[in-house]
Amino acid sequence: MKKQYSAAALLMLGTLATAQAQDASRIANKVLGKDGQPELVQFSAEGKAALRGLSGDQVLRQQLGLGQADQLVQRAAEADQLGMVHQKFNQLYQGIPVEHASYTVHSKGGTVESISGDFEKITNLNTTPSLSEKTALGRAMASVGARLYKWQTNEADAASYKPTGQLVIVRDNRTENGPQVLAWKFNVYAAQPVSRAYIYVDAHTGDVVLTDNIIKHATPATATFATAYSGTRSLADETATGGYHLREYTRGLGIETYNCKKGSSYTAAVDFIDADNSWTEYNNANFDNVAGDAHFGAQTTYDYWKAVFGRNSYDNAGAKIKSYVHFDDTPGDGVGYENAYWDGTEMTYGDGASTFKPLTALDVCGHEIGHAVCEKTANLTYSNESGAMNEGFSDIWGASVEAFGVSKYSLTGKSTYLIGEEIMKAGGALRSMSSPNTYQQPAYYKGTYWYTGTADNGGVHTNSGVLNYWYYLISNGKTGTNEKSQSFSVAGLGLDAAAKITFRAESVYLTASSNYANARTYTIKAAQDLYGVGSTQEQSVTNAWYAVGIGAAYSGGTTGCGTPTSLTAGSITTTGATLSWAAISGATSYNVQYRVSGATTWTTTTSTTTSKALTGLTTATTYQYQVQSVCSSGSSAYSAIGSFSTSGGTTTPTYCASKGSSVTYEWIDLVQLGSINRTSGADGGYYDGTALNTSVAAGSSQTMTLSAGFSGSAYDENWGIYVDWNQNGTFETAERMDYGVVTASAGNLTSTWTVPTTAKNGKTRMRIVMTYGAATAACGSYTEGETEDYSITVTGGTLTGSGVATLSGNSLGNAVARNLEVYPNPGTSIINLVMPSTSPIASVLVTDVRGARVAGAVLNENALNISALAKGMYTLTVSDGQKVFHQRFVKE
Incomplete structure (x- = not known):
C-alpha cells in the first residue's frame, strides 16, 4: 500500500533532512x-x-x-x-x-x-549499592590472597595504606565489551608477594569485575661511578655529612637513589654513601654498582623527556624521581627478586635470581618511568588491549631513552629495538620490537602469538608486540609482506618524529579505555597535527598500522590530497594583493578564503593555478587567508593562516587575547627594556602597556629584566617573551625570543636575545606571558599568572617575505627566593613547615584543588599531621600574624 503523508508530516521530514544536511556540513x-x-x-x-x-x-x-x-x-x-x-x-x-x-x-x-x-552511554543503572564497603573490601582482599598487606607491616606510615572504598561505575572487564556496573573501587597494596592494584568489586553481586595494576612490571657535586651496564659515568649527586649521597636537585624536584639492603621496606632504606665521590669500589660482589645504573637511568630519562618534549619530569611538574635498588619482597629466602616496577610513587629494582641479573639497565629505567608518564597522560587501564598499549608505550620510551643515551654518551653494548638485552643471564632479550615473534609476541593484530587468556592481565606483556612493531616500522621503515601475505611499504621517519607523533597521541588523544583501533585513529591525527594532512608522516603511520593488521593502507586519506604550504602575498596595492602557494600533486583546483583580520566570516574564491589575485580590498587593512587543495578523491584541510596588509596608510594589527584568570598568588611586577621600566602590582591577569615604547636596532643584542610578584612564597613560573617582528598580527614560534621555567624566584631575572636583522621597521608589539603550572603560549586564557603587552620600534630592519631571522637567547636567569619550605613533599603522614623568617606560625589553612577548606590537618609547632587527608594535591596558607605565605603539597 502506498504511504500517504500529510502536509505537516512532509514539512517535518523536510525540516529533519535540512537539519541533518546542516549537521553533516559542519x-x-x-x-x-x-x-x-x-x-x-x-x-x-x-x-x-x-x-x-x-x-x-x-x-x-x-x-x-x-x-x-x-x-x-x-x-x-x-x-x-x-x-x-x-x-x-x-x-x-x-x-x-x-x-x-x-x-x-x-x-x-x-x-x-x-x-x-570515550563517552559511555549509560541508561537505567541502579546506583544504590547492595554490598557495604567493608564486605566489598573483603572480596577485594580475597581476590589478591596476599600473605601480608602494606598496612599490616611495621613501617611508620603503614596505616596510610589501608584501603578506603569509592563508588564508581566501571565496565565489567571479565568479558569483551561487558556491561557498565556500579562498583566499589579499592587501592590494595600487598607487601608479600608485592602487588598494587585498583580492584573493582561489583556493588551488587560482590564479583571482582576488574583488576587494574598500579605496579607495572618490566617482566615475570659530580660523581664518577663505574656502573654495571653503562660504563663509567659522571653522575650528579650531593655532598652530605659523612660523604656523598646519590641525590641531586638540578633536575625538577630531584633524583634520589636508595639501598633497600635486600629488604622490602622503603622506610628502612638507606643512602648509598661514598667518601671521595669516586664510586669505583661499588663494583663488588654485592652488585652495588647497579645503584649507579639506577641513578644514571633516572637522570638520562629525565633529560630525554626534557630535551625531546620540553617535559619537566614524568608529570611535567618537576616530580621527584626516587629509585630503590636491592629490593627483595621475601627477605631471607636466599632468592633475589626477579623484577622491576613503578608503583605509582617510586621505582623499585630487584637483583634478579636464575633468569635476570639486577634489573637496572637503561632501557628498563626508561620503560618503568614510561609507566609514570602514561599514568599522568592517557592513564591506560592495565588490562587487555589498553594494558598491552600501556606496556608497549613503556617499551617505546625505554628504547627511545636508550637511543638518546647512546647518542649523548657514546654508550656501547646496547640495541635500540631489543628490550632488556643486558639483564638476561642466558643472553637474548625480553622482547624484540623489530621482530616480536622471536620472543613469542605478535607482530600482527590477533595473529601469531596473540594471547586471548586472562593471565598477565589479559596478556599485556605479550600483545604489546603489535604496538612495538608499529613503532619500529615508522622509526626505521620497511618494505615487506605481513603474515596475511599483504604487501606493505612504510617510510622510516627516524626516532625523533616517531616519538613526537606517538607522545602526542598518548598525551592529547588517548583515554584510559582506548584500544588498538583508537591508537590508529589518534596517531594518524597526531601526525596530521604535527606535519600536515597528506604528509609523509601521516602516510607512514597509516601504512605501519596496515602492516600490523589494523586498518587500511594509505590511499589519500579522508581528505583526498595534501594541504598547501609556502603561502606568500605579493603585488600588494591599496586595494589588492596576489596570493601564491606551493603546488600539490594531484590537485585539480584550489579554494582560497580570506577575511579582514579578526572578522568571523570568510570570503571564498577558487583558482586552477597556484596563485590568486584579490581585488576590491580595503586600503590600509590587515587580511588573513587560507588555501585548500581539491583533488578527484576529495579536498584537503585548509592551510595555516597567512596574513598581509594593503598599503595606503598605517595599520594596527588585531592581536589575540591572553589573560590569566587568577592573580591571587603570582603576577608580573617588573618589566625593564631600554626606556620601558615598569614596576606594578597585580593587574587582573592582563596589562595593556602598548603606550610604553622603546627603540631597538636590527641585529642588536638586548637584555631585559623581569620579575614575578607573589602574595606569599615564590612558585616555579613559566615565562615566554614574544615580539611580532614581521608585524602581521600573530606571534609565530620563530618570534618567541625566550621561554622556560624558572625555579621559584621573587628576584630579578634577565633575558638576553638578538633583534632579527630581517625584522620589519616601525612600531610592533612585545608580549610577556608568565603562567603557573602550564607551558607558556602567546594566546589564550589560563588559570594563574599574568600577561603584559608593550611596544617596540625597530630601526635598520629589512623584512624579507613573511619570516624572521633565527633567534638566539633562551638565557632566562634565576635568583634565590625566600619561600615557605614544605618537606617531605609529597608526604604521607607528617610534613614539616619552615617559615622564611624566624617568626612562629600563627595559623594554617589547608584547601583542596577547588579552593574549598579541608579539615583534618593538625599542627604541632612546625609539624603538620596530614594522615587524615585523602590523597591528592592541596594548598597551604600559612601566616605568622603579619605576612601570609602559600605553598602546594601532595598527600600520598
Whole structure:
C-alpha cells in the first residue's frame, strides 16, 4: 500500500533532512567506536564558526547528546607547542564517576577544532549499592590472597595504606565489551608477594569485575661511578655529612637513589654513601654498582623527556624521581627478586635470581618511568588491549631513552629495538620490537602469538608486540609482506618524529579505555597535527598500522590530497594583493578564503593555478587567508593562516587575547627594556602597556629584566617573551625570543636575545606571558599568572617575505627566593613547615584543588599531621600574624 503523508508530516521530514544536511556540513570527519559513540569528531570551517562562543562542556553536551543524568566535568586544560588548548573532561553518571571515560575538546585561538575521547552511554543503572564497603573490601582482599598487606607491616606510615572504598561505575572487564556496573573501587597494596592494584568489586553481586595494576612490571657535586651496564659515568649527586649521597636537585624536584639492603621496606632504606665521590669500589660482589645504573637511568630519562618534549619530569611538574635498588619482597629466602616496577610513587629494582641479573639497565629505567608518564597522560587501564598499549608505550620510551643515551654518551653494548638485552643471564632479550615473534609476541593484530587468556592481565606483556612493531616500522621503515601475505611499504621517519607523533597521541588523544583501533585513529591525527594532512608522516603511520593488521593502507586519506604550504602575498596595492602557494600533486583546483583580520566570516574564491589575485580590498587593512587543495578523491584541510596588509596608510594589527584568570598568588611586577621600566602590582591577569615604547636596532643584542610578584612564597613560573617582528598580527614560534621555567624566584631575572636583522621597521608589539603550572603560549586564557603587552620600534630592519631571522637567547636567569619550605613533599603522614623568617606560625589553612577548606590537618609547632587527608594535591596558607605565605603539597 502506498504511504500517504500529510502536509505537516512532509514539512517535518523536510525540516529533519535540512537539519541533518546542516549537521553533516559542519563535520569534516567523524570516527565511531564499536559502541557507536564518536571517538573523534573534526569540524569543518562552517562547524567551527557555529561552535564559536560555546564553552567546552556546551560543545560536548551538544555533540554527544548528553542526558540529564550525564555530566562531563573539566579536570584539566593544557596548552601545547602547536598553540592548541586541550580541555579534558571526566564523565559522571548521576554524580558517580565513570571510570576510564573522558573526553577532550581541542581548540586553537578560541575556536574548537575537534573533540575526541570515550563517552559511555549509560541508561537505567541502579546506583544504590547492595554490598557495604567493608564486605566489598573483603572480596577485594580475597581476590589478591596476599600473605601480608602494606598496612599490616611495621613501617611508620603503614596505616596510610589501608584501603578506603569509592563508588564508581566501571565496565565489567571479565568479558569483551561487558556491561557498565556500579562498583566499589579499592587501592590494595600487598607487601608479600608485592602487588598494587585498583580492584573493582561489583556493588551488587560482590564479583571482582576488574583488576587494574598500579605496579607495572618490566617482566615475570659530580660523581664518577663505574656502573654495571653503562660504563663509567659522571653522575650528579650531593655532598652530605659523612660523604656523598646519590641525590641531586638540578633536575625538577630531584633524583634520589636508595639501598633497600635486600629488604622490602622503603622506610628502612638507606643512602648509598661514598667518601671521595669516586664510586669505583661499588663494583663488588654485592652488585652495588647497579645503584649507579639506577641513578644514571633516572637522570638520562629525565633529560630525554626534557630535551625531546620540553617535559619537566614524568608529570611535567618537576616530580621527584626516587629509585630503590636491592629490593627483595621475601627477605631471607636466599632468592633475589626477579623484577622491576613503578608503583605509582617510586621505582623499585630487584637483583634478579636464575633468569635476570639486577634489573637496572637503561632501557628498563626508561620503560618503568614510561609507566609514570602514561599514568599522568592517557592513564591506560592495565588490562587487555589498553594494558598491552600501556606496556608497549613503556617499551617505546625505554628504547627511545636508550637511543638518546647512546647518542649523548657514546654508550656501547646496547640495541635500540631489543628490550632488556643486558639483564638476561642466558643472553637474548625480553622482547624484540623489530621482530616480536622471536620472543613469542605478535607482530600482527590477533595473529601469531596473540594471547586471548586472562593471565598477565589479559596478556599485556605479550600483545604489546603489535604496538612495538608499529613503532619500529615508522622509526626505521620497511618494505615487506605481513603474515596475511599483504604487501606493505612504510617510510622510516627516524626516532625523533616517531616519538613526537606517538607522545602526542598518548598525551592529547588517548583515554584510559582506548584500544588498538583508537591508537590508529589518534596517531594518524597526531601526525596530521604535527606535519600536515597528506604528509609523509601521516602516510607512514597509516601504512605501519596496515602492516600490523589494523586498518587500511594509505590511499589519500579522508581528505583526498595534501594541504598547501609556502603561502606568500605579493603585488600588494591599496586595494589588492596576489596570493601564491606551493603546488600539490594531484590537485585539480584550489579554494582560497580570506577575511579582514579578526572578522568571523570568510570570503571564498577558487583558482586552477597556484596563485590568486584579490581585488576590491580595503586600503590600509590587515587580511588573513587560507588555501585548500581539491583533488578527484576529495579536498584537503585548509592551510595555516597567512596574513598581509594593503598599503595606503598605517595599520594596527588585531592581536589575540591572553589573560590569566587568577592573580591571587603570582603576577608580573617588573618589566625593564631600554626606556620601558615598569614596576606594578597585580593587574587582573592582563596589562595593556602598548603606550610604553622603546627603540631597538636590527641585529642588536638586548637584555631585559623581569620579575614575578607573589602574595606569599615564590612558585616555579613559566615565562615566554614574544615580539611580532614581521608585524602581521600573530606571534609565530620563530618570534618567541625566550621561554622556560624558572625555579621559584621573587628576584630579578634577565633575558638576553638578538633583534632579527630581517625584522620589519616601525612600531610592533612585545608580549610577556608568565603562567603557573602550564607551558607558556602567546594566546589564550589560563588559570594563574599574568600577561603584559608593550611596544617596540625597530630601526635598520629589512623584512624579507613573511619570516624572521633565527633567534638566539633562551638565557632566562634565576635568583634565590625566600619561600615557605614544605618537606617531605609529597608526604604521607607528617610534613614539616619552615617559615622564611624566624617568626612562629600563627595559623594554617589547608584547601583542596577547588579552593574549598579541608579539615583534618593538625599542627604541632612546625609539624603538620596530614594522615587524615585523602590523597591528592592541596594548598597551604600559612601566616605568622603579619605576612601570609602559600605553598602546594601532595598527600600520598
